[in-house]
Amino acid sequence: MNAHYSGPLDPGGPVLLIGAGKMGSALLEGWLNRGLDPKTVFVVDPALPDASLDRLKGLGVTVGPQAGDLSNPAAILVAVKPQIAEGALPVAAAFAGPSTVVVSIMAGTTLKTLSAAFSAEAAIVRAMPNTPAAVGRGITGAFADETVSERQRAVAQKLLEAAGDVVWVSEEALIDAVTGVSGSGPAYVFLLVEAMAKAGVAAGLPADVAETLARKTVEGAGELMRQSSEPPAILRRNVTSPNGTTAAALGVLMADDGLEPLVERAVLAATRRAKELAG
Incomplete structure (x- = not known):
């Protein structure tokens, strides 16, 4: 509520x-x-x-x-x-x-x-x-x-x-679950920006350009989500053309060993640690 x-x-x-x-x-x-x-x-x-x-x-x-x-x-x-x-x-x-x-x-x-x-x-x-x-x-x-x-x-x-x-x-x-999702969550987003920037460098971009692109993309996507009434899954589909570049990237991120199970393990690890700290 x-x-x-x-x-x-x-x-x-x-x-x-x-x-x-x-x-x-x-x-x-x-x-x-x-x-x-x-x-x-x-x-x-x-x-x-x-x-x-x-x-x-x-x-x-x-x-x-x-x-x-x-x-x-x-x-x-x-x-x-x-x-x-x-x-x-x-x-x-x-x-x-x-x-x-x-x-x-x-x-x-x-x-x-x-x-x-x-x-x-x-x-x-x-x-x-x-x-x-x-x-x-x-x-x-x-x-x-x-x-x-x-x-x-x-x-x-x-x-x-x-x-x-x-x-x-x-x-x-x-x-404890709140701690795992949102309490620790900003660090997950910052790490995503770091990872995107490093990947941009690996793809040939200058480091400063890659960081700017990654940072502004996350800022803009967050604001778009804030202003939209659509669920995140719909917003994701809206930027994914069949057989396009985004679909190619999501094929990696949404694989069985991709982002979703990794984030779940991360959130559960933070939740367990919160329980441990609480005794």
């Missing part, structure tokens, strides 16, 4: 961001760009360098709030690396109130772990965005269990979609 909210971003109360690295900063910028009042945003990240702290303060948000500065925020978004979760989660839990929804984008950190840090009754959403969030074109998979009310889920939706689209999955375990 995917939904969009129009108008200025209003989660119904203050928002606490734990972790202002690349993904946390991307979400923060998306919130402010969508009209969230910076006076209602609080950021905790002791690991940030002074220059980053100064930049955050320049945005008008409160950096390093004390317990008395913030009570019962509408949402706490946890965006730290899983390796430092042990120290970060108690800090976040100290600010949580009875109506706060906790949104975690920490890879491999389960609801069980999060509930132990907050409380068994805490409303917690697990989410997995991807790196195109940095340009507002990300896709996030999210899961909410029965502790999350419709209002709290709507708050999480509003905050997450500031970085792009949001889809909800029906089981927490499916977050």
